Amino acid sequence: MKTVLGLERVRKYEEIFKGKAIGLITNFSGITSDWKKDNLMVFRDCGYHIARIFTPEHGLNGAGAGEAIDEKSQQRKGEAPIVSLYGEKKKPSSQDLQDIELLVFDMQDVGLRYYTYLYTMTYAMEAAGEAGIPFVVLDRPNPLGGNIITGARILPSLHSFVGDYELPMRHGLTLGEAAFYFKEYAGLKLDLRVIRMENYTSRMMHPKTGLLWNIPSPALPAFENTLCYSGGCLFEASNISEGRGSMKPFLMYGAPFLDMDLVYHELWEQKTGEGYVFRRRAFIPVSGKYAGEVCYGLEFHPLSLEEDFLPTALMLMKIICDRYPQKVIFRKEDKDENTVHLKVLYGNGMAEEYLEGKVSLKDLQESWKDEGDAFSKSVKSLRLYD
The missing domain is CATH 3.40.50.12170 (Uncharacterised protein PF07075, DUF1343)
Incomplete structure (x- = not known):
């Protein structure tokens, strides 16, 4: 009904x-x-x-x-x-x-x-x-x-x-x-x-x-985009394209400097669930980051309604940061140059600690559960x- x-x-x-x-x-x-x-x-x-x-x-x-x-x-x-x-x-x-x-x-x-x-x-x-x-x-x-x-x-x-x-x-x-x-x-x-x-x-x-x-807004043309926006939004804090300006915002991630074969294989080795499939993908945004340039990266497709995309998004971000430490840039807050925008989108500094190797993805997931239970x-x- x-x-x-x-x-x-x-x-x-x-x-x-x-x-x-x-x-x-x-x-x-x-x-x-x-x-x-x-x-x-x-x-x-x-x-x-x-x-x-x-x-x-x-x-x-x-x-x-x-x-x-x-x-x-x-x-x-x-x-x-x-x-x-x-x-x-x-x-x-x-x-x-x-x-x-x-x-x-x-x-x-x-x-x-x-x-x-x-x-x-x-x-x-x-x-x-x-x-x-x-x-x-x-x-x-x-x-x-x-x-x-x-x-x-x-x-x-x-x-x-x-x-x-x-x-x-x-x-x-x-x-x-x-x-x-x-x-x-x-x-x-x-x-x-x-x-x-x-x-x-x-x-x-x-x-x-x-x-x-x-x-609800131009970058979420379908439900699938919204599933991956949950987590994929964190890429908006970086110079990695989150697919805005392409036909599949938040389903495609990449940059001109990425080796999509390398990123694909590393994420495949680390992935922990079956809720998403992904493939190598090159795309050219018509607006936003890298407008008019070829971006090399990955395209995702959700298979399950029950698996959250946030862990996958963080794994992908860490792989890219580890492989391209001199090329990945995180933008600072307009009101506070000492705060990166990633901290604001994530909610605290633990995402940065994860990217720096100070905490594990499991540590993050345990904190989500504790805080989620309290909020519920x-x-x-x-x-x-x-």
Whole structure:
């Protein structure tokens, strides 16, 4: 039975939406499961008034590739004014909310700590709390499900727009559940409501929901890319291409200086699971790292929903670092040149220690389990679909 989205249940909640000036935080992923209507059309059909639209990274229509865009060019005739919440401004101002009586959030997330839509939501929750405005989340599935919680919990000292609130890398929450977690974590005084889904459990990954793949952002065109983004995102901290700008982002990794035969054989000798197959692959990105250059590396294909890609991504990164220590470069944080971006994406310094040979992959996995178990206990009472 197909999962029913929170958006598809709003008509039942007239007491929440009717007669209110609504600020809608959304993008192109805010659509019905049959793709026939976006949330603006659904709200209009219900007689609900959208007074202002707020948009995240990539913009309302998904045209931006990780940068702030001019939302005035995205505004459709007769629709509410659009305010971007990406770039220098990430939180609605008091002026933005002056005539707003209700904030509503509806976007497709991917269940990973470093995905920015989560923070667009929490920053807006803070603004709503400060303004005394109720906040509603129209819940959608976590495509990676709630069974696998893995990766380090980020240190509070490393908080940023790609990681905060001591979340594990793969947190296992829907955005509705994450909203309750953030409210509790931050001690936020906020009238928070979640319009829950139907026919959904936290055990479900995307293929079990019966839903079409709802592309959340340009670099995640399919579910398979998202499986490998869990872990593969760490390569964004380096000068190794993670496949952005190619036909298979986060499924292909490489650089012009790699010997793909050597990397292939070394990873084959070290691999510990059967959840992924991989092959040698050369590719030419059209944008991003090495645009227009031939990159030599590997292409991955997931076979199992149950095996996490993070260990494989770290093994591949270590092989490349060991073989090309003079060529691999990790970028520094803009705000702190003493901190490499890898530490922020991973959540602490253990990934660097692993690459330096100071700790083993087993050490990392044991720490993930301990931290994941603690996190699971802390959110047990907040689960909506168990």
